[in-house]
Amino acid sequence: MNTKVSINEQIRLILIENSEVLFGIKIDENLIQFQKTRKEVEGDVTLVIFPFVKALKCSPIEAGNKIGDFLKEKLNSIASFEVVSGFLNISINSIYWIEQLKVIEVDPLFGFDSPNSKSTVMVEYSSPNTNKPLHLGHLRNNFLGYSVAEILKANGHKVVKTQVINDRGIHICKSMLAWDKFSPLNDKGERETPENTGLKGDKLVGKYYVEFDKQFNAEAKDIISLWENGDFSNFPSSIIEEFKKLTDSKEGKDEKAIKGIDDKIKDLAKNETTLLREAKEMLVKWEARDPQVYLLWTTMNSWVYSGFDVTYKSMGVDFDKLYYESDTFILGKDIVIEGLQKGVFFKKEDGSVWIDLTEDGLDEKLLLRSDGTTVYMTQDIGTAVDRYKDYSDLSGIIYTVGNEQDYHFKVLFLILKKLGYSWAENCFHLSYGMVDLPSGKMKSREGTVVDADDLMHEVIDKAGALTAERGHLEGMTKEDINTLCRTIGMGGLKYYLLKVDPKKRMMFNPDESIELNGNTGPFIQYAYARINSLINRSGGIQSYNSIELKEEEREIIKLLIEYPTVVKEAGKMYSPAVIANHIYELVKSFNQFYQAVPILIEENQDAKNLRLELSKNVAKVIKSSMKLIGVEVPERM
Template sequence: MNIEHDLKIKIAEALYALYNITISPESIQLTETRKEFEGDFTLVVFPFIKESRLSPEETGKSIGEYISNNFNTLANFNVVKGFLNLGLSDGQWLEYFNEVGYLNKFILKVKGNDSIVKNVMVEYSSPNTNKPLHLGHVRNNLLGYSVAEILKEAGNSVKKANLINDRGIHICKSMLAWQRWGNGETPDSSGLKGDHLVGKYYVKFDKEYKKEIEELMKNGLNEDEAKKQAPVIIDAQEMLIKWEQGDSSVMELWKTMNGWVYEGFDATYKKLGVDFDKIYYESQTYLLGKAIVEEGLQKGIFYKKEDGSVWVDLTEDGLDEKLLLRGDGTSVYITQDLGTAALRFEEYPNLDQLIYVVGNEQEYHFKVLKLIFKKLGKPWWDGLYHLSYGMVNLPSGKMKSREGTVVDADELIEEMVNTSRDTTLALGKVEDFTMEQAEKLFYKLGMGALKYYILKVDAKKTMLFNPAESIDFNGNTGPFIQYTYARICSVIRKAEKLDGLKSFRQQSVLLDRPMMQKEKDILRHVFQFPNIVHGAATELSPSIVANYVYELAKLFNTFYHDCPIADAEKVNTSLFRLQLSNIAGQTIKECMRLMGIKVPEQM
């Protein structure tokens, strides 16, 4: 069942019969006809005029005539300049429609003839355990989750992975600060969420560190020297060495504080509705990274400097020299990435692609990572893919944790739910709800607004978030689409109480009148769904799904406004419109699910 594909096959046949042009149906450019012209699909004929040796108009006309004469799918066609607009017959539309609507078989798998099932791992979230999640992480989490779901929908086998960055100098910083200035404070004693408590000490460290640098600079040191010689940073470095040596008191502190953070993260993940099939901890993989470094040294691909630090020279490839291991033997950021990647391909030998959902500020890092594996001769090096997304900026510019301008994830979620509660109560939508039902709804709507707001923007692009203006609930928003779904449910609920319409799902529809444009618009759009999922999976882009489902919701609302559904003048019309509403609703629900957004049946 693929209308476009069927039509493309016919066009290909026409091109061959008329002009002896051999072209695969997939490579034919077919678009939905713009509303200002008559027709359903449009073929741009310019690419064929060289072979046809006719004007664009005449070429279009011939192709149209050929299809019209040889197949019974076309109701009409017209040519405007170089554009051939093809109108499918109502009978053809209904045939497709009954296949989908009547059988109610709407789990539209998108497996095309050419698609091969791939084994994919999507790594996303990947937080540091020294501070709570902020808006940037939210974008990461939503993107990663959605991309994974879209890939699954397109028929791939997908594993979601999270790599917890639980060790390193930054973790030692918050540990040191807590040890020194914490007075034994715990989440219980302070009432702070664990990740926020630890984050507080990370900030504290930075403050003290800055103070010391200032002192040293007053005493005549330059900035670089001061940064290296500040006692507090030296202590943190010592702590890192102790950690790598497995010092028991350091390990104990580390375990305790990370435990607090995990509790906090779990709560946030739960609220965001994201999940993982596999969790990696950097503390368990960084040693593998050291082994890779050793391997590279043996192979002569890496080299050691006098101070013991290990480097790789990538200048031939247009990059720089890159540090892989510090002089004191401790590992850096990329060390563990080397280890984790290798581990994953060992654990999952059939893995075709490893997608890293990581911000575009790390493009250089992933270029280096991939290149190193290529040099090491790992056969899977080309399967590494950096899904690089843009930053979330504030009107004042970049979010900076040190300057306290970050938008905290937990606070943001809470605000969204609060706004949703206020709006919904003001509209009087939940008068027949229990308290519990109402709270569930507020949460669904608040998160729907947030998720849609973030996912509708092309992942690659930098986006702007203005905390002063709360995220909208009207117009091109999550709640608008959720509302459309709730409306559909409401109509269906009412219709199912009527004798003649009760079993509309089980009835095949014979329409005894021409299909109306607004009905056809919805059908046409719904049938795009497989293409949309396929495209979104190829591009790894949830925004394609977001734009699509918004358009569908708009089409439905116009239709809903103009056409009576359950109480149309004829039963046949009601049956048809109910089924139409039903598949539109299911499509909306499925799209929203791909973005991790829940849809309410009443709001």
């Protein structure tokens, strides 16, 4: 018997080879479709008969019986079959399944392609903004990107994990300016630093970014009230005209429209603030490498990076290569200028550079401002080109970025293509949905952002409380227990965020994420710990003879065999959720088996050893799957 080729594949081959005998014609390979056998029906493998009905010119039942008889003749692992409406349900004998189990047992990399056997792929994720501490959305991003990288490795790819750090631009100048202006001096005459405040660096900088926004809005409000009181001194006439025009247009409008107009007035006023003017001046100085500004910039960035490092470590993610926008934007600018000469882009009379994408159903897009400074898109072009320079063998870049940027990436990839980069079509935007909270949407302005560090702490603490209450902690050191709580808390969090299809918007319920029942990380971790304990108590697994399998055992082997297919599927779809769903199914089946079938107390040694080996391989696949989604499994809990 051939144990290397799956039973489905064997059936497929037989049908293709003998199609002329069976059907009288050569059949298309795509007509052979398998699907999962429904639980209510007898059988292990299901072949869909409908596609063959025409060729055989008979009813689905007759066709099914004909094909079934033929297959049974050819394959001795087929025990019996049954035709239900258009489905041929084939039962495979126990010997086949046990052989399969033995194949899994001896394969240390079961489910994986041999490492580095395929092309190199770059996976970008995280991509933070140095102004803002990481939040709940970044957790989904980081876990997703990291997991996809692991899954691609499992599929044999070489993977370069990367992030692009958004460390330049007007927004960065805002927090620098705010710190410079508003940070109080302590008794030693120093401004606030992570050292003298004890604040995490990213949190400190984030604080000043918020401070800027606060002061900025206050100033804008003052300007508006000046205007409303008819005080237009110090403002250019064009602004005054615009303000009057907007105010007049409010006449007779509904509430919503008035709010829109008010926002426009606010924007107008914001442009007139000294704070924004100073921030803009700072950006110009930065681009001119003014020493003082540059020093402030590097100092504050170093605070942020050391803060991020702590957070990444807690998350359990890492990177092979970092890109900084401060390095790539110049290249982006050069490319745009080159593209302008080639006629890909055009210049407006004010000197700004654009691309016209209206023929592709998109809009015009700005690439360089009239003052010559770059925008987000320019930087992304530079970064992409830079990456292909650094890694000439890249077969693709995966950008893990939220779906609010769908349009941006559509445009980016199109521009790269128009610039003549053939690799542009290998760029893929791994777009994921927003994370909602039961209390509603996260909004930084309303302070409803859930901080990543806080959330991780909370989850670990709760895991600690639950473990103290229900865990099996005898003989564990305090340190072991802390590690365990981290494993459980972070496992729950990661699993919760990754079990949902990445593309979909999802609801994050903090309480549910650390729930130990249901489709959760700890539920799966528990199954692992329990099997581990079972194996330890067994005193070793002896070789055994084949026996007739019980339904529960057969079910588990089928799920185990599917694992390699699941890994491939997850790689193809860039979806950790595929892995999570499969492992959950496996664990549920294992629990059913465990409940229904005795193991250690089983007297038949063949049965006992088979069940132990089965359990051991379930544990192996749990561990392997969980690793792919970045979750650790505890030996005991």
